[in-house]
Amino acid sequence: MDIVGVLDQSNTPDDDAVLVDIKTTWIIMGLGHGHQDLAKVYDPTLVLERSDSSVTAGAKLFMYNNIRGDNLESFNSVFVIVGLAVILIFGLVMALSLRLRKDELYTMFTIG
Numbered sequence: 001m002d003i004v005g006v007l008d009q010s011n012t013p014d015d016d017a018v019l020v021d022i023k024t025t026w027i028i029m030g031l032g033h034g035h036q037d038l039a040k041v042y043d044p045t046l047v048l049e050r051s052d053s054s055v056t057a058g059a060k061l062f063m064y065n066n067i068r069g070d071n072l073e074s075f076n077s078v079f080v081i082v083g084l085a086v087i088l089i090f091g092l093v094m095a096l097s098l099r100l101r102k103d104e105l106y107t108m109f110t111i112g
C-alpha cells in the first residue's frame with residue numbers, strides 16, 4: 001500500500017486513523033483479492049486438485065493485495081457486484097428521501 005500523505009497532528013482521535021479508499025478496505029476485509037493464474041501454475045505443492053473444469057489450490061497460493069493494471073483481471077468480480085449494490089442502495093435512499101419530503105419540496109417550490 002502506497003502512503004500518499006500524512007495529515008498534521010490535531011490532538012483528536014483522528015490522529016490514530018488510517019484513511020484508505022474503498023478498494024483497499026475490501027481487500028483488507030477479504031472481499032476482493034487477486035491470485036496467480038492457476039491454469040498456468042504447475043507447482044505440485046501449490047495445486048491440490050486439477051480437473052477439466054476447475055483447479056483447487058492450497059494456502060500456498062500467492063494472493064495479490066495491490067490492485068494494479070497488470071493484475072487487475074485476476075481480481076474477483078466482487079468489485080462489480082458491490083459497486084452495483086452501492087448504486088442501487090443509494091438510489092433507493094434518494095427515492096425514499098424525496099418521497100418522505102414531498103410536502104416540504106412542494107412548499108419550497110411554491111414559495112420560490
